[in-house]
Amino acid sequence: MEHKQQLELAQVLKLSPTLLQSMGILQMTTLELADYLQDLALENPVMEETPGARETAWDAFASRVPWLAGERMASGGPAVGEPGRRDREPESLAFFLVEQLDRQGLDQPLLAVCRYLVDLLDDHGRLAPEDLADLTQAGVPEALLEEGVAALQSLDPAGVGARSAGESLALQLKRQPGDHRVALAICEKGLDLLAREQYGALARRLGVPRKQVEAAAQAIRALDPNPVGAWAVQGETEYLRPDAWVAEIDGTLQVFVNQWDLPQFHLSPAYLQMAREDPGGEAADYLRQKIQQARWVLQCVRRRQETLTRCLTALVAAQEDFFRGRTSVPGPLLGRELAETLGLHPSTVSRTLGHKALQCRQGVFPLGWFFGRAVGEGLSPQGVQARIAQLVAEEDSRCPYSDQELMERLQAEGIPVARRTVAKYRQALGLPPSYRRKR
Incomplete structure (x- = not known):
């Protein structure tokens, strides 16, 4: 070589x-x-x-x-809080619940179980069924555990101690005056259809008139899906x-x-x-x-x-x-x-x-945000989004525009966009699809 x-x-x-x-x-x-x-x-x-x-x-x-x-320079050190602000902040959820338990005069075993259950609550104030199963396997009597869950669910705020989202809503309904049998039935076995607003299917499942289902749905929507939100643990605020x-x-x-x-x-x-x-x-x-x-x-x-x-x-x-x-x-x-x-x-x-x-x-x-390709007659993507938001705001809520109809209206105005682009911009604006905007 x-x-x-x-x-x-x-x-x-x-x-x-x-x-x-x-x-x-x-x-x-x-x-x-x-x-x-x-x-x-x-x-x-x-x-x-x-x-x-x-x-x-x-x-x-x-x-x-x-x-x-009046705006302060970020490098000038941590912002000085308003006097007394920390004193006005709510106590932790655990402190608030234990304080209520101590006033109920529970016997010592039940009080101990309740205190332990308070520590098991998640950020939504709920108990995980697997955690309760672990307590049963660890030797806690099932009757005592059920009594502790009932005691916890009797506390304020209404809905705390629930084992599911439906039970949390049901606990809130039970404290309100009136007949809520249909709403309670929806919370137990109809939340999936309620989320999709399929009132007809929900009425057939429960065997009640559609009007009763719509009234119950309105009552459920007035409830708080996160009743312990005021005590939610929030991280340190990040400033841009x-x-x-x-x-x-x-x-x-x-x-x-x-x-x-x-x-x-x-x-x-x-x-x-x-x-x-x-x-x-x-x-x-x-x-x-x-x-x-x-x-x-x-x-x-x-x-x-x-x-x-x-x-x-x-x-x-x-x-x-x-x-x-x-x-x-x-x-x-x-x-x-x-x-x-x-x-x-x-x-x-x-x-x-x-x-x-x-x-x-x-x-x-x-x-x-200041950069984007031209869409149609010199519009930016932000301009198209603004037009979509305007069309949705002006639509008839009884017959809202679908993504296809929004596309056709935009194309009629000389804005050549595809339906999938309309769907992407609508989602970016935080607007739900047409079937969820229907009222």
């Missing part, structure tokens, strides 16, 4: 670590970038934070925008912080990139002096590496702000009618079109605007 050497010329794309870092910083949200800079400053002693600059700059900006008056604001100042739409939530850093003069005084030392070599890293990161942050400002300025110009309030939804716009306007690569625009949010006087929106 003969070995030969051959020289070839080829173009190969290689991404250096610094370029990858620059791309990563470009696509970070403001809060992600703030965390990144804070973590980097912990391992890079050359980076020193400039205190006090962010709050002053935010106050100066917010004072120029009327609809931002915009990456930029668009405000009209002196008749001109202006873009303000969020720099108030970013810690402001500068290079430590002391470490810069140490690197200059000992150019050949080991410590100086370490400091020079850290100085180079800090300068590159801060330069990437500046580039990110400049690129984001350029992209958002072009976006605002393309969607000026929306930002000035002339239209309720943005017009059609593609990222490729914005990239051509700016002379940037489409991937750069995508990285810059992806996963970020913008706030204007209409509200807070993800930046992806």
Whole structure:
């Protein structure tokens, strides 16, 4: 086998670590970038934070925008709660139920079973049948367990301690005055048909007139499917912080990139002096590496702000009618079109605007909401959704439009959409199908 050497010329794309870092910083949200800079400053002693600059700059900006008056800066620390707010919050459901049990004078074995059942309740205040079966297998007498369940179901709120959704509704009905025999029968063996609003089939199953079924259905709908919702465990509220604001100042739409939530850093003069005084030392070599890293990161942050400002300025110009309030939804716009306007690569625009949010006087929106292909006569997907919502709002509730009928009406208006597209947009709007909108 003969070995030969051959020289070839080829173009190969290689991404250096610094370029990858620059791309990563470009696509970070403001809060992600703030965390990144804070973590980097912990391992890079050359980076020193400039205190006090962010709050002053935010106050100066917010004072120029009327609809931002009184809004606090997210980086200013946790919001101070209203005095006495915690005292007004409801106690836990377990505390509320045990407090009622203690006042009933139950004997000790029954009270112990009831307390244990309280700990088994799920987020809807219900007991799982398998948990009760486990207690029976563990040696708890079945009669005592049933007595404990009955005691728990007698507590407030009505519906607590139920073993199913139907039983929860039935417990609420039993505490209301009047004859609810048909409604109780529906809760026991007709919730599947009630959910589909098949009143005729439900009447035949129960052997009662349809009018009685409709009246019972109305009574059931007035009940609370989650009677312990006020005690539901809620996680910590997550706040969406915009990456930029668009405000009209002196008749001109202006873009303000969020720099108030970013810690402001500068290079430590002391470490810069140490690197200059000992150019050949080991410590100086370490400091020079850290100085180079800090300068590159801060330069990437500046580039990110400049690129984001350029992209958002072009976006605002393309969607000026929306930002000035002339239209309720943005017009059609593609990222490729914005990239051509700016002379940037489409991937750069995508990285810059992806996963970020913008706030204007209409509200807070993800930046992806402002992009969409044209549908029909210059409408955006958001415009088509708005038209669907309008048609549904104006329809006859006794004969609501099906997806096919909505498609035909839109096509008659020059909006070429398929039925499956109508169904997708309707679901995105949270609108139920026609048979569930019928009244």
